[in-house]
Amino acid sequence: MTTATKEKTDIAVLKQFIGGEWVEGTGTREIKSVNPSDSREVVATCKGASKEDVQKALAAAQEAYKGWKATPAPARARVLDKVVALARQNKERLARILAREEGKILPEALGEMEKGINLLEWFAGEGLRFMGTTAPSELPKNLLYTVREPLGVVSIITPWNFPWAIPCWKIAPALVAGNAVIFKPASNTPWLASELVKLFDEAGLPKGVLSFIVGAGSEVGDSLVEDDRVKAVSFTGSNQIGVRVHTICGKRGIPVTCEMGGKNPCIVWKDADLDLALAGVVKGAFGSTGQRCTATSRLILHEDIADEFLKKVVDAANAMKIGPALEEGIGLGPAVDQGQLDTDLDYIKIARDEGAKIVCGGNRVEDGDLKFGYFVEPTIFDHCTPKMKIAQEEVFGPVLAVFRVKTLEQAIEYANDTVFGLTCAIYTQDITTAMTYMEESEVGMFHINSPTIGGEAQVPFGGVKGSAVGDKEMAKEGINFFSKSKTIFLDFTGKKRESNIY
Known part of the structure; x- marks a missing residue:
């Protein structure tokens, strides 16, 4: 059975978010987001970013990273707590944007909103669990322990099919771990992505810690993978592009996770x-x-x-x-x-x-x-x-x-x-x-006895074979990807070491 009705609203005019400011892109591409239920309706427009815009975002992120890294993890998590509260307040409005821009029917759009909020909430909790381990030493009066530290500036590249949930499960752990993030959503669903960034801004995230870049992959995508300032890449999308991203990151020797297709x-x-x-x-x-x-x-x-x-x-x-x-x-x-x-x-x-x-x-x-x-x-x-x-x-x-x-x-x-x-x-x-x-x-x-679809914040998400390369996402794996472990050897004997064990 088929039917048709139309909901009309004003066209959203989007901008890039660089260094804590909403600015017009300087690229050559004019991006239009069309309602897939009725292609006569343009729901959002955006002047695409240029390579120069990406360079500005990277510079701002690198500078902001210093202060964000120094911010205690529980304090970083409290920003996410505020985003959770704002997302709940705006859930219905954002779900309707999702339905208009991506075409997900409203009940499913509301479900995606709830999943994203759950992910934000879970990773906020990780700010209180961002910890290392201790281990017994072979030597007396020696303490062995580990800490986890952020990587630096990271790139997050997301697809159109879950334009709320997937950015949530990537951005949240990256920020809680103390990284600065450059976020590039799919060009055909930039509106909802822009709204998510606005929530982080309203929640008080420091300027430059999160940048939002919309543009053609050929214009801006390579810079987000190849630039030396980018210390890790998290990608979800097609196998063809994912393999290319993995290859570039492999040559650079940086962490990368690519979640790709399924059959x-x-x-x-x-x-x-x-x-x-x-x-x-x-x-x-x-x-x-x-x-x-x-x-x-x-x-x-x-x-x-x-x-x-x-x-x-x-x-x-x-x-x-x-x-x-x-x-x-x-x-x-x-x-x-x-x-x-x-x-x-x-x-x-x-x-x-x-x-x-x-x-x-x-x-x-x-x-x-x-x-x-x-x-x-x-x-x-x-x-x-x-x-x-x-x-x-x-x-x-x-x-x-x-x-x-x-x-x-x-x-x-x-x-x-x-x-x-x-x-x-x-x-x-x-x-x-x-x-x-x-x-x-x-x-x-x-x-x-349950469908192939779905996942929960507290367990890993990802595949094997041609479906994925790199670490899984969500759960502890999600935040571990965006951080590195450092081992500390503390000798409090005050004496010259006599042992030859190492």
């Missing part, structure tokens, strides 16, 4: 609670219009329940209400832009050409005013084989490939047959089945 399988076994599995598969495959690195893009069914379960999934997909992100009752919003819509439709055509059987969707939605948005039907292909492109390449849209298997060994083989290794799920009532798959799975995150 996540969900196994539904013959003993599964099918209603529970249905809810998880539909949410995993079509939630956020499939535009998550953790989305369920491959569904592996035991042949005994395949027909029955697939019918349930198809019926649920056909019943989804497609429409503008801010309209009440919508189940599936738009793709983020024309490029992503074209990608979705291209992969649907490829799957048809390769012989996959389409059982649901497959078309662009152009009813009424929806023709001005980037809408595509939730699409399901049955009888897929592991080497099809639809089984191997990330679509990043509401497109689900279905496979049928006879044995658990075959299901695990299919699940692992990909260059990616982000997340997976299995629905079963048999703990032995679940744990056998867990031990053999080639992923960074494993779900039992």
Whole structure:
């Protein structure tokens, strides 16, 4: 079912945030953020940054770093506490910006807001836990201990699909650890990113500690990775760019973490609670219009329940209400832009050409005013084989490939047959089945009787294989990435050392 309504507001005019001041970019590119529910509506504009703007931001960050590093970690954390309070006060307003700019339906936008707030809150707590360890010495009257210290100026480069939560889980630990941050969001979702930076500014973050740079990667991205003043890079985005970022940082010898793509399988076994599995598969495959690195893009069914379960999934997909992100009752919003819509439709055509059987969707939605948005039907292909492109390449849209298997060994083989290794799920009532798959799975995150999507602040997030390089994010791993350990040897004997142990 499709529908269309429109919410009109003034166009937001954005600026760069450099050295604690909002300034117009001096680059050549004019950036426009368009409402994906209705491309006739420009929601925000921004004069792009230039390389000179980046240089100013780096200089300001380097200068501000000295004072921020010297600020006690609990005091740094209290700035985040203020951001948490401000975010809660503005949650509804910010969620509506998210829905208008990125196209996430409002209930999901509110969910992303809450996740980001939870992350800010958790990392604020890390300001009171930013500690090292002690160890017993081989020598008498010697104290061994470690402390953690910030790295310096760090670059944070984020994608468009979670324009609130991902910046929160990167910026928060970087700041609590005592770093100065240069933040570059995706160019098609700069508005919400700008609003997040405003909250940090309102919370009293010192000038220069956080800079906000919007611009083309070709103009500003390289400087945020290659400049000698940048001591670490945290990147989330495509594999192609992520590998390049990792290569540059490797040559420079600086820490880098790159969270990239996924091709996540969900196994539904013959003993599964099918209603529970249905809810998880539909949410995993079509939630956020499939535009998550953790989305369920491959569904592996035991042949005994395949027909029955697939019918349930198809019926649920056909019943989804497609429409503008801010309209009440919508189940599936738009793709983020024309490029992503074209990608979705291209992969649907490829799957048809390769012989996959389409059982649901497959078309662009152009009813009424929806023709001005980037809408595509939730699409399901049955009888897929592991080497099809639809089984191997990330679509990043509401497109689900279905496979049928006879044995658990075959299901695990299919699940692992990909260059990616982000997340997976299995629905079963048999703990032995679940744990056998867990031990053999080639992923960074494993779900039992829950969707492939999701994560919580207090546990690590990230993948293996082609899904990620470098440290995982969130939890202790998140703040450890943005800090370094120093070991201290304190000899309080007051005497010349006689031991030759070292």
